[in-house]
Amino acid sequence: TQLLEQSPQFLSIQEGENLTVYCNSSSVFSSLQWYRQEPGEGPVLLVTVVTGGEVKKLKRLTFQFGDARKDSSLHITAAQPGDTGLYLCAGLPSGTYKYIFGTGTRLKVLA
């Protein structure tokens, strides 16, 4: 069974702090996506990484795809209350059409 494990599961931090969320697997992925989901809504895509070692930045968010394309990280600098939400990683295992979603990281940023 192919799994994507995210850590931590829950994170509560103060505004202005930095944080990193990890997404790990033993499988190789042809691509990996990060989504943010608000309660009762569908996930919204933040970024797609495709190349091993790739780093993408989206304002205060930095995404990295592992060299072996088995893991990824999301780093948020100077977190703000508006960053609060459920962060999900999702991967497309090489050679398949079945997207796998991680277990999710629930982030709460306190003002």
Added chain:
Amino acid sequence: DSGVTQTPKHLITATGQRVTLRCSPRSGDLSVYWYQQSLDQGLQFLIHYYNGEERAKGNILERFSAQQFPDLHSELNLSSLELGDSALYFCASSVLGGLSTDTQYFGPGTRLTVL
């Protein structure tokens, strides 16, 4: 607004019943995906259709079935409903499906409650 529409938004029904969830993909997207999200859990992939053909199947129960029609909209049919089927059901669409650079756009979901 992702451009993916799902109806109905909420559905309340009883055990043993059958329901149909509907999804209209973004204009131009050929692939439709269905996911189930139970309380405090991640998204579970159910099934993927590409241009009317089933492309991949996940952990979809035999009581569940789906299809994609010639106009590319899709329906997910859930029958002999059980309490454990209560969940959010999401549809997503993408241009092609299965390419590493393809992007899934999610609809707002249908919240199913089985009493």
